[in-house]
Amino acid sequence: MDELKLRNVHLQQVQNQIRHRTDGLSSSSLVLRRGQPFTILINYDGRPFDPLKDKLVFWIVLGPLSVEMPVSVSGNPSPSQWSAILERRVPDPNAGRTQTVSLFSPASSSVGVYTLHLRVETRGSIKTHVLGQFTLLCNPWCQADSVFLQSEDLRDEYIRNDFGLLFKGSPGNIESRPWSFDQYEKGILDTCMKLLQLSPQSQADVRKDLLNRSSPVYISRVISAMVNCQDDKGVLMGNWSGKYSDGVNPSTWSGSADVLRTWAETQFSPVRYGQCWVFAAVMCTVMRALGIPTRVITNFNSAHDTNKNMVIEEYYSEKGEKLSIGRDSVWNFHVWVESWMKRPDLDGGYDGWQVLDPTPQEMSAGTYRCGPAAVKAVHEQKVNAPYDVPFVYAEVNADVHRMIIRDGKILATSVDKDTVGALICTKRPGPAMLMQDITSEYKTEMVRKPFMFSSDGKSFPQGVGVSLQLLKAPVVGENLSFNVIITNNMAIPKLLRKHVSAQNKEYNRNPTGSFWEAHDDLKIGPCETVTVKHEISFNKYMLNEAMEDYLVNLAVVIEDVKSQERVLASEEFNISSPALNIQIQNEYSVIINTQQVATVTFTNPFNVAVSGDLVVVGSGLLEEKVQMRLTLQPRETMRRPIRFIPRMTGAKMLHASLELTDQSTVLRGFKTVTVQAA
The missing domain is CATH 2.60.40.10 (Immunoglobulins)
Incomplete structure (x- = not known):
């Protein structure tokens, strides 16, 4: 009788990625989520597979780590170890023979890029085959995974959604800044995996790093450090000088793909430049791509308490001019991210949202990173909890002492307990582009007393x-x-x-x-x-x-x-800057793979002519960004049609920006649209 001969193995990329909810993620390999089975088809010629005579053994390789999985003909997968089970045999006289094998990864598997091998053992021979690579991500749909999120709506928002809003400005005049997270753009997932591979932890001890990558707590600390370039081959270099001639003005970025592609295309050189909202938005992209639910947070009036005394000192002259004295400061806003995960390293009760801040401000265990700090630990003032809870607590709770001084002498002092952490917010889940106030998740409401002023250290009623x-x-x-x-x-x-x-x-x-x-x-x-x-x-x-x-x-x-x-x-x-207006023709009947037209409109409000560059982007809508040079006379209105062909269904966003060269400002507008199947 003919010998059993392996013809090919089909990894069923399309079917597996749909089942694993990784469809749309662009990668050079199959993309899977841990804790969930995936199936492959083994096609062979010759005699039928005989489990008594033949043996199929899969093994996976992740760097120096490897695991063997002999194929079992029956039984259920083990929740704690890799396993392979023969599902069924389907005879097909025209296509030889096919076996379906289901492979299962534990929910605690390490995130990484694996190589899959198959060894076929018969009485006559042993042959090995390299079947290809697959990328394994965290799985918020799996109850056994430490990033499991109960709500399907929240999983859609914090994992699958590829656009959102960042909030800037001040509590009384909040600006909504559109951002494209771009996790579905070509090559972005592979670039996100590179952050793990190039980290100092991986370079120092790759085996230990790969074992630790089972934990989202560990992964999040690595990514928090790798998004900035202070200690490593990280993505972004910060710049708050106002001088950006040798790079990109941080305000110009509108999405994460341009930042991450620039980093990858320059052999992982730091991208110039970022500020807090860029650092946070890029980290949100990376974490969502890795399968860890993540949202972007803005803290209005964020304290940077350098001497860790929970007090920010501000000094004014007797003429009302604020003085640059001391290293403490209150940022009008500061942007970080929260990621959802269990915290087995804490004493229970601190699972859920964790603060992570990739903007390089202070060191954490010798590296510029921050978190994960459990939001609940911040709320409960559990300042001994790892990681960096005291720093985050001060950002949202510090008192502000304002002093009027003359010739080094304090003339009057006030204590402000309300300003810091005045509003903490994020984008509300769902299609509506609205703000969600989450201040109460960080802070306990307190009854505030009126401010008292004093020139001699004693408080008295204000005359x-x-x-x-x-x-x-x-x-x-x-x-x-x-x-x-x-x-x-x-x-x-x-x-x-x-x-x-x-x-x-x-x-x-x-x-x-x-x-x-x-x-x-x-x-x-x-x-x-x-x-x-x-x-x-x-x-x-x-x-x-x-x-x-x-x-x-x-x-x-x-x-x-x-x-x-x-x-x-x-x-x-x-x-605030004036806004651009975007209208989409037939916006309630936008069909995938069908050309649509959007119109960008803007009226010059200035009494002088303005010139600038109009840029329109839309992940899943535009293959490439649209760019054009404009000059507008005073009060002149521009209308520019933008043609696009949607290539993904679901909620998507068009974002237009007009950078004015004469007025040193960037005008923005956005429009969300739901793309329907054909």
């Missing part, structure tokens, strides 16, 4: 109160209008000196010198409230080279001439 009130949301191209509201709390008239100062600032540091000031004296009657309106012209604040995240520190100091008591009020706010 004079002052506050600032913006009259409308600030928008680029318009004047800034605000009121200074002064109240005399005493039953006697007062002579006051008013000092108002406006300074430009970057979101992560103290402001530069004042670009606008107002100083005058005023009289106020007993128990009287006076409102003084001020306006700062657009030309005045634009002369100071404000960039995309236009931020202003506005402060007023009121001095009681007789008592020399001083009170301070300050407000930091962003200035």
Whole structure:
């Protein structure tokens, strides 16, 4: 009788990836999720396979690690070890013979790129075959996996969704920034796997690293470090100088694919440049690609407490100008990610969302990374819990001590317990592009006392109160209008000196010198409230080279001439850019593989002509980004049609940006669309 001869092995990439919910992920190999069986077809010629005479043995290789799986003709897979079971035999006279084998990986398998081998042992021979590679990811659909997420809607949002919103600006004027995570773009998954392979942990001890890759806690710490380039061959170099001539302005990035491709195409050289939202968005892409549920978080008024005393000191001159003294700072916003995982290394009860921050701020165990810090541990003030809980706790809870000083002497002090962590938010799950407030997941609501001011270290009721009130949301191209509201709390008239100062600032540091000031004296009657309106012209604040995240520190100091008591009020706010409008023709009947038309519209609000580059991107909608140069006269309206052919079904996003060369700003717009099957 003929000898049993292996003809080929079919890895059934399409069928397996649909079952494993990895369809759409672009890779040079089969992509699977751990803890779930996958099937392959063995085609052979000659005599039938005889389990009494013949033996099939699969084995997998991951670096120096390997596991053998003799094919069993019956039974169930073991949840704790790799196994292979013969499913059925299907005789086909025209195509020889076919065996279906089901292979199973434990839910605790290491994430990585495996090579699959098959050894065929008969009485006459032993032959081995290399069948190819497969990439194994975490599996949030598998209850035994430590990243298991119960809700299908949340799995769709935090694993499968390839676009989202990042929130920037200030709590009173939140800006929604569209971002394309791009995990389905060509080559991105393979590049994400490279972050693991090039990590210092892998380079130092590849065997230990591969064994540790069973844990999302370990993986997340590796990725948190590898997204920045401070200690390794990481992806992004940070730059907050405002000078980007030798790289890319961080505000220009609109998606992760361009960043990750640039890193891979330059032999893993650091990509210039990123800031916090770019670091976080790229990490979100990598974690979702690896199968770990992840979302992007913004903390408004985020404390960077360098001396770890839970207090941020801010200093103002008696004229209301904020001074650059000390290393502590409050970032107007800071962006990190949360990933969902179990925490077997903690004492129970801390599974769930974990803070991870790839922006290089402070070292964690000698490396620039942060987390995973359990959100619940932050909420419960469990500051001894690993990893980096005290740092995150301070970011959302530190007190701000504001001091008015002259010649090194403190004239007045206030304590602000409300500003830091004023709002913590993320994108709400689902098709609506809305914000979700998650502040209560980090912070316990507290009853706040009114701020007390003192010039001698003792608190006393304020004789004079002052506050600032913006009259409308600030928008680029318009004047800034605000009121200074002064109240005399005493039953006697007062002579006051008013000092108002406006300074430009970057979101992560103290402001530069004042670009606008107002100083005058005023009289106020007993128990009287006076409102003084001020306006700062657009030309005045634009002369100071404000960039995309236009931020202003506005402060007023009121001095009681007789008592020399001083009170301070300050407000930091962003200035929004005008938005681009995108409309899609027949947007409720967008069909896969069928040409569609979108129109980008914008009216120049400035009283001068503007020029810039319009860029339109859309993962799953556009094969390549659309770019064009534009010049618009004052008040002129542009309408640009964009033709696209969707290549993936489901919710997708078109994102347009117009970078103006004369006005130092980037205008943005986005439109979500649901692509239907043909």
